[in-house]
Structure formats: structure tokens, C-alpha cells
Amino acid sequence: MPQGETPAHLIIAGLKRAGIDLVASLPDQWLGDLIEQCDADPAITHVKLAREDDGVGICAGAFLGGRKAALICQNAGVLLAINALGGMAFHHQIPFLVIAAQRGAFDDGYYYQMYKGRLTEPVLKAAGLPHYVIDGPEHLHLVEQGARQAFLSRLPLTLLLRRNALVAKREG
Amino acid sequence: MDRITCAGLIKQKLTPKDIVVCGLGSVEAAYKQVGPVGPTYFASDPMGLWASVALGLALARPDRRVVFLAGDGDLLMNLQVLATIAAVAPANLRIVLFQNGSYASSGGQILGGAETLSFATIARGAGFKTVIEARTEDETRKALDQLFDGKSLGFVAVHVARDKSPSEAPGPLAQAEQRALFMQSLDA
Incomplete structure (x- = not known):
């Protein structure tokens, strides 16, 4: 990762290169920096959600109107929104990018997060929805590439980002 | 007032430039019966x-008015979206709710809380500045005038009579095909 570039910078640059300028989000501790920067960026329309499936609807509506969008949430939000993703977006063939914090694996530290790490990938696979796990910031080029795949395949594509890919390491 | 009459009054306020998102079930049946604009x-x-x-x-088409025709059973499933919409407050969005307190297309089952539920109160509490409730044809006409003549986000809840509205047989096009045609029609 080039010096001075945090994961949030790299993710937002990737979104912009893919033509995404509308973001709907619900916070997670690991997503704080990314969401704060989306909110502060005048080139991005940022919609604050109360439930993640509304984000699926907003991204879908944006695509219908010719605008590219992304949903940013925790993987628990992917689980909550699976009916909207697998039912509406898949069925209507509506593409957008989902950037989700992949909570509940070796890099997490809470009992109550663990089910999310166990469930998210199998549930996405069962729903027939493409997804990739991003282990660290060196793989954040997948934001742009994943978005391009989503729009070419007319399906929502989910990137599951581990802690290292979202939270900047502190110096010293 | 029945829902067909309500759909007809809405149709009178629409222009061919308006983009309509039409809720499913009895709202869809009513709007299809009067004929989309x-x-x-x-x-x-x-x-x-x-x-x-x-x-x-x-948000994608600020140059066009977007009208959402909602059913109350549908909207009740995700009420928090009203807070999200009110916070963004797109000036080009209008919502008209068909309120009959029942799930008309699944057999007319009554909504939980149907007799006490006020969607208008919920919309006001969510932050909508223009909220109107209408119970008669005359009230609906006036409410729609205010909604569509206004220049900002608004919400009208119209009380319509309960009637059953069984699901229709599927048409020749699946949703993905309709989606492509809809997108094409936006730029026509």
C-alpha cells in the first residue's frame, strides 16, 4: 500500500474508477473510516440507511435510472438483505457492488460476531451470488474489478473485506 | 372510495415524463386497470x-419526477425507509399510499393494527414535511393537487375500500426482461 493511502482511500478511488458515485451505508466499527470519507466526499452521494435491504433497493433504483451505486455494510447486513439480493436484484438482473466487513473470523474478537463469519459465504453461494474475500489492502484493486464484473454480469457482487483490508495499521 | 377511482385520480395528475414505481398486488391491478401514463x-x-x-x-434521475404508488401492507414491512427518504428529501419524489388495512392479493387478511395505524403520523414522525391524509374522493383530489403541484418531497395516504384482489396470471415477460424494456423507455 503506497504511503499515505489508507484502505478507505483505495476503496473510494476504486469505486470512482468504476463509475460509482452513489453509496448507501450502515456502519460497522471496521467501516468507520470508509463511511466517514464517503460522507465527506463532494463527488459521492451518500445515503445513510436504517436497514441494509433498503440499500439494495436504492442501488437497484439507481441502476434503473442509469447511475452506478454501492452498498457498504457489515456482513450481518448481507445476511439480513439476502432476500432482497437473491430475490429482487438477482431476479431482475440488477447489478451493483456490495462492500461488506467480513466479521466473525480469525481476525475478530467477539463471541457474537462468529456466526457471521460462518454463515455469510455459504449463504451467498446458496443464493447464486458472486463474491470474493479480500484479505488485505494489497488486493483492493478488486473494488474496481469487482464492480466491473457486477455490471457486466448484471448481478450484485459482494466483496467481503477482512479487518486488514479495512482498518489502517497504526504507525510505530 | 375504491382503489380504481383512486388510481384514476392519480392518473389525472401524471405526465408522460413522470416515472412511476408501482407497488405489487392490488395497487398494481388498480394502476394497470386505469392504464399507466x-x-x-x-x-x-x-x-x-x-x-x-x-x-x-x-437520485439517479433528478430531472424527472418519480412517483411511488404504495400498498400499505408492503410499506408496513419496511417502515424505517420513510426516515431514510425524509433525510435525503429528494425534491422530485412523491409517494401515494393506498391504505386499506389489508393484504388484498393474498386473500384480504387484515393488517396487524389496521384499525389504529396512522401511516400519515408515521410519515410526519419520520420527517416528511408534506403529509396529507384523504378519505373521500374530494379530499383525495385536493391532496393530489397539493402533492403534485408542490415542488418538494411529499406523502399522501389515501384510505380506500377493502376488496380482494387475487394475483393475476404471469404475463409473457419476466422481471429481468421488463427491467431492460423499462430502462430503454426512460431514454426514449
């Missing part, structure tokens, strides 16, 4: 998502 995106399952689809469309 401009580009219309018809909802499907899952219920509860279509207010947010209308919000996304409004």
Missing part, C-alpha cells in the same frame, strides 16, 4: 423494497 416499473416480491427503489431512481 409514462414509464412504469412494476414491483415484484420481495415486498417492502420498493420505496427504496423509488428513492434510488429519484
Whole structure:
């Protein structure tokens, strides 16, 4: 990762290169920096959600109107929104990018997060929805590439980002 | 007032430039019966998502008015979306709710809390500045005048009579095909 570039910078640059300028989000501790920067960026329309499936609807509506969008949430939000993703977006063939914090694996530290790490990938696979796990910031080029795949395949594509890919390491 | 009459009054206020997102079930049946005016995106399952689809469309097309025709059972599934919409407050979005307190297309089952539920109160509490409730044809006409003549986000709840509205047989096009045609029609 080039010096001075945090994961949030790299993710937002990737979104912009893919033509995404509308973001709907619900916070997670690991997503704080990314969401704060989306909110502060005048080139991005940022919609604050109360439930993640509304984000699926907003991204879908944006695509219908010719605008590219992304949903940013925790993987628990992917689980909550699976009916909207697998039912509406898949069925209507509506593409957008989902950037989700992949909570509940070796890099997490809470009992109550663990089910999310166990469930998210199998549930996405069962729903027939493409997804990739991003282990660290060196793989954040997948934001742009994943978005391009989503729009070419007319399906929502989910990137599951581990802690290292979202939270900047502190110096010293 | 029946829902067909309500749909007819809405139709009088629409222009061919308006983009309509039409809720499923009895709302869809009513709007199809009076005949869509401009580009219309018809909802499907899952219920509860279509207010947010209308919000996304409004944000993508600020040059066009977006009208969401909602059923109350549908909207009740995701009430928090009203807070999200009110916070964004797109000036080009209008919502008209068909309120009959029942799930008309699944057999007319009554909504939990149907007798006490006030969607207008909920919309006001969510932050909508223009909220109107109408119970008669005359009230509905005036409410729609205010909604469509206004220049900002607004919400009208119209009380319509309960009637059963069985699901129709599927048409020749699946939703993905209708989606492509809808997108094409926006730029026609």
C-alpha cells in the first residue's frame, strides 16, 4: 500500500474508477473510516440507511435510472438483505457492488460476531451470488474489478473485506 | 372510495415524463386497470423494497419526477425507509399510499393494527414535511393537487375500500426482461 493511502482511500478511488458515485451505508466499527470519507466526499452521494435491504433497493433504483451505486455494510447486513439480493436484484438482473466487513473470523474478537463469519459465504453461494474475500489492502484493486464484473454480469457482487483490508495499521 | 377511482385520480395528475414505481398486488391491478401514463416499473416480491427503489431512481434521475404508488401492507414491512427518504428529501419524489388495512392479493387478511395505524403520523414522525391524509374522493383530489403541484418531497395516504384482489396470471415477460424494456423507455 503506497504511503499515505489508507484502505478507505483505495476503496473510494476504486469505486470512482468504476463509475460509482452513489453509496448507501450502515456502519460497522471496521467501516468507520470508509463511511466517514464517503460522507465527506463532494463527488459521492451518500445515503445513510436504517436497514441494509433498503440499500439494495436504492442501488437497484439507481441502476434503473442509469447511475452506478454501492452498498457498504457489515456482513450481518448481507445476511439480513439476502432476500432482497437473491430475490429482487438477482431476479431482475440488477447489478451493483456490495462492500461488506467480513466479521466473525480469525481476525475478530467477539463471541457474537462468529456466526457471521460462518454463515455469510455459504449463504451467498446458496443464493447464486458472486463474491470474493479480500484479505488485505494489497488486493483492493478488486473494488474496481469487482464492480466491473457486477455490471457486466448484471448481478450484485459482494466483496467481503477482512479487518486488514479495512482498518489502517497504526504507525510505530 | 375504491382503489380504481383512486388510481384514476392519480392518473389525472401524471405526465408522460413522470416515472412511476408501482407497488405489487392490488395497487398494481388498480394502476394497470386505469392504464399507466409514462414509464412504469412494476414491483415484484420481495415486498417492502420498493420505496427504496423509488428513492434510488429519484437520485439517479433528478430531472424527472418519480412517483411511488404504495400498498400499505408492503410499506408496513419496511417502515424505517420513510426516515431514510425524509433525510435525503429528494425534491422530485412523491409517494401515494393506498391504505386499506389489508393484504388484498393474498386473500384480504387484515393488517396487524389496521384499525389504529396512522401511516400519515408515521410519515410526519419520520420527517416528511408534506403529509396529507384523504378519505373521500374530494379530499383525495385536493391532496393530489397539493402533492403534485408542490415542488418538494411529499406523502399522501389515501384510505380506500377493502376488496380482494387475487394475483393475476404471469404475463409473457419476466422481471429481468421488463427491467431492460423499462430502462430503454426512460431514454426514449
